[in-house]
Structures are given as C-alpha cells and as structure tokens.
Amino acid sequence: MSDNFVSLQKLSLAYGQTLVVPHLDLDIRKGELIALLGPSGCGKTTTMRAIAGLMAPQSGHILIDAQDVTRIPANKRGIGLVFQSYALFPHLSAFENVAFGLRLKKLTNSDITKRVDRWLETVGLAHLAKRKPDDMSGGQQQRLALARSLVLEPKVLLLDEPLSNLDARLRLDMRLELQRVQLETGITMVFVTHDQAEALALANRIVLMKDGKIEQLGAPDELYNAPQTRFAADFLGFQNIFEVEDQTIVGKGNALPLSFQTKARYLAWRPGAVTLEKGKYEGKIKSVSFAGEQREFVIEAPIGQIKATTPAANLPRQIGEIIRFDLPSEGVCELRE
Ligand SMILES: Nc1ncnc2c1ncn2[C@@H]1O[C@H](COP(=O)(O)OP(=O)(O)O)[C@@H](O)[C@H]1O
Numbered sequence: 443m444s445d446n447f448v449s450l451q452k453l454s455l456a457y458g459q460t461l462v463v464p465h466l467d468l469d470i471r472k473g474e475l476i477a478l479l480g481p482s483g484c485g486k487t488t489t490m491r492a493i494a495g496l497m498a499p500q501s502g503h504i505l506i507d508a509q510d511v512t513r514i515p516a517n518k519r520g521i522g523l524v525f526q527s528y529a530l531f532p533h534l535s536a537f538e539n540v541a542f543g544l545r546l547k548k549l550t551n552s553d554i555t556k557r558v559d560r561w562l563e564t565v566g567l568a569h570l571a572k573r574k575p576d577d578m579s580g581g582q583q584q585r586l587a588l589a590r591s592l593v594l595e596p597k598v599l600l601l602d603e604p605l606s607n608l609d610a611r612l613r614l615d616m617r618l619e620l621q622r623v624q625l626e627t628g629i630t631m632v633f634v635t636h637d638q639a640e641a642l643a644l645a646n647r648i649v650l651m652k653d654g655k656i657e658q659l660g661a662p663d664e665l666y667n668a669p670q671t672r673f674a675a676d677f678l679g680f681q682n683i684f685e686v687e688d689q690t691i692v693g694k695g696n697a698l699p700l701s702f703q704t705k706a707r708y709l710a711w712r713p714g715a716v717t718l719e720k721g722k723y724e725g726k727i728k729s730v731s732f733a734g735e736q737r738e739f740v741i742e743a744p745i746g747q748i749k750a751t752t753p754a755a756n757l758p759r760q761i762g763e764i765i766r767f768d769l770p771s772e773g774v775c776e777l778r779e
C-alpha cells in the first residue's frame with residue numbers, strides 16, 4: 443500500500459470557460475506538511491478549494507485516505523481550513539470560538555471543555571480563554587483560528603496564506619508554532635504561500651506552481667540548491683541567471699566565453715559561488731556592503747550585474763575599482779526554460 447494520503451489525479455479546475463488548473467497530479471503523504479508555492483494567480487487557492495470541496499473539478503479525482511471524495515460535500519471530507527482572514531466570531535470568547543464546531547456536533551459539555559482546553563493549551567492561549575478576538579493580537583487570533591480547526595481533528599488541514607497578515611516577527615513565531623503542532627499531531631497539512639522563505643522553512647516538500655502546473659516538486663534543499671528551470675531559480679531567489687548561447691554566457695548584447703561545457707539553456711550562480719579577485723572576467727565594483735560574516739558585492743560586468751560575496755575578513759575593496767571574477771563550473775546551476 444502506498445503512503446499517499448491525499449491524491450489529486452488528473453485534476454482540471456476552471457471558472458466558467460477559464461481553465462486555471464489544466465491537469466494536476468499530486469500525491470501527498472500522511473503526516474506531511476506540503477507547501478504549494480507560486481506567484482499570485484498561479485492556482486494555489488483554486489487547488490485548495492478543490493481539495494476542500496468548495497469547487498467541483500471539471501474532470502479528475504480527489505482521494506483522501508483511500509476514499510474518492512470527488513463528489514462528497516465539503517463538510518463530509520474531514521478537512522480543516524485556515525485562511526488568511528481568520529473569520530473568527532467577534533462576539534464569542536476564545537473558548538466559545540473553539541467550542542463552536544464541537545457544539546454543532548452535539549458533544550457533551552464536559553467533552554467539549556476537555557478538548558477546547560487542550561487545544562487552547564497547545565496553541566498557547568489557555569490564559570486568554572475568556573477573551574474576545576478583537577482584544578487579541580494578530581498572532582493570537584491566528585493561533586485561535588488554528589485551534590478552532592484542529593479541535594475538530596481533521597484528517598487534513600488546509601492553510602491558505604495563513605501568516606501573510608502578520609508582521610515579520612510574528613510570522614517567524616507562527617512558523618515555529620505550526621511546525622510544533624504538526625509534529626505533535628501528525629496531521630497532514632497543505633500550506634499555501636507565495637513566500638519562498640516561508641515554504642523553505644516550513645515544508646517537508648514544496649510544490650512550486652506556475653500557471654496551474656507543477657513546475658518542480660521536491661524537498662526544500664532540493665529546490666533551493668537544484669532548481670531545474672529558469673522560473674524555479676528565479677522564484678527561489680537565484681540572482682545571477684544568464685542565458686547560454688554557443689558556449690558563451692550572454693547578456694546586455696555582450697557575451698563571455700564559458701570556461702566549461704554545458705548543454706543548459708540558462709546557468710545560475712548563487713552569490714557565494716562566484717569567485718572574486720581571480721578568474722577570466724572583470725567588472726567594476728558598483729557597491730560593497732558589509733553583512734556580518736561576509737561582504738556583498740555588486741559588480742557591473744559586460745553581461746550585466748553580478749552579485750557576489752566574500753568572507754568579510756578579505757581585504758576591503760572600494761566602489762569603482764575593477765575586480766576580476768569567475769563564474770566557475772563548481773556551484774553552477776544548469777537550467778532549462
Ligand atoms: N471566482 C473566480 N472566478 C474567476 N476567476 C477566478 C476566480 N478565482 C480565481 N480566479 C482566477 O484563477 C486564477 C488562479 O487564482 P487563485 O487560485 O486564486 O491563485 P493564487 O491563490 O495562486 O493566487 C487567477 O487567474 C484568478 O484570477
């Protein structure tokens with residue numbers, strides 16, 4: 443038996459005549475935290491809505507826990523939802539917000555109290571049980587929304603950009619919180635974000651999407667270190683991406699001969715992979731900035747700007763000076779279109 447817990451099979455999703463997700467195959471493992479990553483409009487929310495049962499696919503199937511749920515209504519799929527807007531009940535206390543779903547299920551009061559208390563505890567809100575959402579911080583509201591979903595013990599929790607309304611500091615705290623809750627509960631989570639750092643930090647695997655299709659799927663370090671396409675490299679923050687023509691790297695109407703053979707359409711180097719102070723190319727230093735353990739350079743080269751870093755202990759250099767550099771085969775990333 444496979445360990446696939448959520449399976450999207452040949453899924454196609456459309457709004458009226460507009461096909462948004464043409465043909466999606468995706469297997470999500472039990473207990474996994476998978477991130478759907480991609481630019482705005484690439485179909486992340488649409489995919490989530492289909493998994494949740496909030497929109498019917500044009501064709502294809504959705505399996506959850508070995509059951510075909512394609513035609514099963516949203517409220518019977520055992521799915522929890524946490525969205526960007528928390529949609530908490532403002533007139534109810536934190537306790538009652540979490541208890542709401544359990545009351546609908548007609549649980550006894552003592553069962554409800556036990557479960558609500560446990561989840562408020564888990565998300566660190568036990569001391570605010572009587573407080574109303576409006577008197578809570580953004581982070582507390584988001585944790586409350588999480589508890590409200592988790593108390594129903596969903597098979598799968600879908601989180602659609604749940605952290606994007608929080609400030610940077612809180613976002614980091616919430617990331618840790620989410621990871622902890624996920625580890626503790628073992629609930630399968632699908633997390634949507636357009637923030638690559640968030641996906642890299644949180645996910646067991648990342649599904650990078652473009653125009654409703656999977657561009658690349660892999661563990662965070664795979665995507666970060668070995669993007670396969672120009673789009674993936676760009677989205678994962680590679681800075682030196684150049685086109686290759688006839689064994690030269692081209693840019694700005696200029697070409698630099700490569701020092702190695704490649705069949706790739708594009709090549710990319712992270713700043714740390716660019717060699718400085720030696721090599722066959724030269725450029726003018728446009729900026730140097732000190733960044734703790736390293737110095738960050740922007741070099742104006744014939745093919746365009748090169749970002750590079752050296753250990754801060756190296757001899758300082760001045761803006762406007764000419765510097766030699768190399769774009770070596772070591773650390774290069776070979777990309778296709
Ligand atoms: N209710 C809708 N009706 C028509 N088009 C929609 C609707 N919702 C989203 N879309 C379109 O579908 C595409 C994918 O949207 P969405 O899944 O929300 O993207 P994401 O969540 O990745 O930003 C976009 O082009 C968007 O404009």
Ligand SMILES: [Mg+2]
Pocket residue numbers: 486487488602
């Ligand atoms: Mg969205």
